[in-house]
Amino acid sequence: MITDRDIARWRLHSQLLAAPVGGAEEVVRSLLAVQAENPSQSAWAVATRTTSPRQGDLADAIADGRVLRTHVLRPTWHYVHADDAQWLLELTAPRVLPTVDQQLRPMADRMTALTDAVETILAEASDRTRADISGALADRGVELTGQQLMLLLAHLELHGVLCSGVPRDGVHSYALFADRVPAPRRLDRNEALTELALRYFTSHGPATGRDLAYWATLTVTDIRRGIDGAADKLASFEHDGRTFWHAPGDAPPPSASPTGHLLQVLDEMYRGYQDSRWMIDAEGVVPRARESAIGMALVDAQLVAAMRRTVNSKAVTFSVRPHRALHAHELEAIRDAAARYGEYLGLEPRVELDADGRAD
Numbered sequence: 001m002i003t004d005r006d007i008a009r010w011r012l013h014s015q016l017l018a019a020p021v022g023g024a025e026e027v028v029r030s031l032l033a034v035q036a037e038n039p040s041q042s043a044w045a046v047a048t049r050t051t052s053p054r055q056g057d058l059a060d061a062i063a064d065g066r067v068l069r070t071h072v073l074r075p076t077w078h079y080v081h082a083d084d085a086q087w088l089l090e091l092t093a094p095r096v097l098p099t100v101d102q103q104l105r106p107m108a109d110r111m112t113a114l115t116d117a118v119e120t121i122l123a124e125a126s127d128r129t130r131a132d133i134s135g136a137l138a139d140r141g142v143e144l145t146g147q148q149l150m151l152l153l154a155h156l157e158l159h160g161v162l163c164s165g166v167p168r169d170g171v172h173s174y175a176l177f178a179d180r181v182p183a184p185r186r187l188d189r190n191e192a193l194t195e196l197a198l199r200y201f202t203s204h205g206p207a208t209g210r211d212l213a214y215w216a217t218l219t220v221t222d223i224r225r226g227i228d229g230a231a232d233k234l235a236s237f238e239h240d241g242r243t244f245w246h247a248p249g250d251a252p253p254p255s256a257s258p259t260g261h262l263l264q265v266l267d268e269m270y271r272g273y274q275d276s277r278w279m280i281d282a283e284g285v286v287p288r289a290r291e292s293a294i295g296m297a298l299v300d301a302q303l304v305a306a307m308r309r310t311v312n313s314k315a316v317t318f319s320v321r322p323h324r325a326l327h328a329h330e331l332e333a334i335r336d337a338a339a340r341y342g343e344y345l346g347l348e349p350r351v352e353l354d355a356d357g358r359a360d
Contacts, residue, residue, distance in 0.1 A: 002237060002239055002251070004278075005282040005300075006254070007239065007279045008279040008282065008302065010205070010251050010252060011279070014202070014203055014204060014205050014246065015049070015204060015268055015269060016049035017048065018257060020048075021049065021051065022051060023050055024046045024050060024058035024067065027046050027050060028061070031268060032080070032081075032084060032200060032203060033072060033073050033079065033084075033088065034268060035074075035078055035266045035267075036077040036079045038266060039069070041295075042264070044263075045268070046079065048340070048344075053340070053343075054344070055344065062164060063166045065082055066081065066082055068080055068081075068163045068180065068181075070085065070157045071100075071154045071157040071158050072096075073088065074096060074215075075099045085181055085184065086186055087184075087185055087187040087195070090160075090192065091193070092216055092218065093158040093160075096217055097159075101155060104148075104151050107152070111155075114137075114144075115156060115161065117142060118137070118152070118156060119161065121133060121137070122162070122176050126165055126179060127174075128165070128174055130149060130174070132173075133149065137149075157177075160177050161177055162174050162176060193226035194225075194226055194229030195226075196216060196218075196226050198230040198234065202246075202247040205246030205247060207246070207275075207276060208243060208276050210242075211272070211277075214273070214275065215273070235248045244276070259299055259300055259333040260297065261297070261299075261337050263298065264296075265295065265296055266294075270296065283324070285323040287323075294308065297320055299326075300330075304322060304326060304330055305322040305326070305334070306320070307320050311345070314348060315348040315349070316338075316345050316349055318334075318341075318349070321354045335349075
């Protein structure tokens with residue numbers, strides 16, 4: 001009989017945390033999209049799923065245009081492979097744009113002129129930062145607040161006008177989508193829904209249709225169409241009154257290596273689900289409230305502690321606040337995860353544990 005904990009462990013494998021692959025490009029292609037609102041911590045979300053994590057891996061893929069950091073799926077940034085960007089935008093942007101455009105309503109009569117201006121600026125010189133674009137607009141007599149410019153650029157990304165360019169000294173830049181993706185892959189709506197269902201359940205499964213509806217900002221009806229199209233390439237089982245879809249084949253072995261993971265709460269292991277998110281808390285010890293920390297510590301696919309990361313020139317410190325008393329082997333797994341993270345950053349790893357969380 002499959003349990004919540006079994007499903008969470010299974011996801012470690014499907015999400016590559018217990019089955020890492022060769023590089024960042026492969027991770028992004030496999031997961032289809034990775035939330036990237038926080039660039040530094042989302043870079044670790046990608047790197048920790050590779051066999052040899054290094055900071056330049058994802059940066060190189062973004063600079064080359066193989067991976068884009070752009071608005072898609074939900075009203076926030078995601079890493080997405082260039083081959084998947086067009087069809088994902090066409091499928092999901094119509095559901096996301098109203099959220100962005102509602103905030104742009106006071107500028108509605110200026111949108112055509114603003115779009116033309118930004119396109120001209122980037123046609124003249126690509127890979128411009130937000131500050132560059134703001135300055136170039138000001139030179140043309142167009143003054144926008146930081147919030148207005150942010151929303152305008154998100155609007156243009158969702159319309160497939162812009163996407164990420166080559167980063168400038170580590171700072172996100174913008175380029176014309178047509179320049180970065182000269183031969184976009186297009187799918188009709190039914191093909192796209194089928195592809196979405198197949199790719200999501202293969203990389204995030206076992207998961208429910210409602211999980212995917214949340215993840216892709218689509219209706220449950222759309223998701224059912226996608227599942228119907230992909231059903232012959234997927235498998236499913238019933239658990240707790242819900243249908244869970246996954247790649248064909250038996251469940252992976254119950255043990256996973258590595259055992260511990262230090263991740264942001266935007267990581268796909270958490271943010272990739274809504275309907276069945278709490279498979280990672282089989283004991284029910286995590287408060288069901290708005291996240292008070294931006295990180296989490298997983299051991300054996302279970303969320304055992306909140307985590308906050310602090311970086312200075314010499315060390316990376318992980319302040320860990322357990323949700324219950326930790327066992328010695330769990331603390332060891334967290335320290336091992338900190339060591340991997342520290343090696344990736346080239347910094348000394350330190351773990352600070354709240355007194356109430358002493359290992360027993």
